[in-house]
Amino acid sequence: MLDRLGVAHRYVRRPGDLDGLAGIILPGGESTTHLKVMTEEGLFGALQQFAANGGAFFGTCAGAILLAREVHGPAQASLGLLDISIRRNAYGRQLASDVHTGATKLRPEPLEMVFIRAPIIESVGEGIEVLAEEGGHAVLVRQGRILAATFHPELSDDPAVHEHFLKLAAQ
Ligand code: GLN
Numbered sequence: 001m002l003d004r005l006g007v008a009h010r011y012v013r014r015p016g017d018l019d020g021l022a023g024i025i026l027p028g029g030e031s032t033t034h035l036k037v038m039t040e041e042g043l044f045g046a047l048q049q050f051a052a053n054g055g056a057f058f059g060t061c062a063g064a065i066l067l068a069r070e071v072h073g074p075a076q077a078s079l080g081l082l083d084i085s086i087r088r089n090a091y092g093r094q095l096a097s098d099v100h101t102g103a104t105k106l107r108p109e110p111l112e113m114v115f116i117r118a119p120i121i122e123s124v125g126e127g128i129e130v131l132a133e134e135g136g137h138a139v140l141v142r143q144g145r146i147l148a149a150t151f152h153p154e155l156s157d158d159p160a161v162h163e164h165f166l167k168l169a170a171q
Pocket of ligand 1: 028060061062065089117119
């Protein structure tokens, strides 16, 4: 998606890879594995420092779990950068996508949202802007320069959510 949008990007595997970046995308996958790698590579603290320095974040699915203030189902460590409480593996199977189409605050037209064993945002703090809801739960949220989706916008053709993140990262 970033290639399509013509944006320079690189993989971040070690703290030094963050140098000079305006923002970072924490992808979907398995948040427990992400946590293990982040801890082993010293990225846990480096990402908190990146946020403190004003770096932008976009977490999708497992990435949203990593950003949350509080994680349930089961409880696990998180960066605590986004004032939401989230419950893992709330719906959808690991190998099946659950595709919804719904309204967002990004634009008048609806957006396709692909959920894969997605978490549910259980509650949001006062500083959170809810950009989309689905099935009675916030699914796209923003707090300052931190954006999180419980779905996978990179699996749809529609670049709207990434475009929104790029605007936040450029601010
Ligand atoms: N179930 C995964 C987790 O708890 C998230 C799934 C995903 O990112 N698609 O980390």
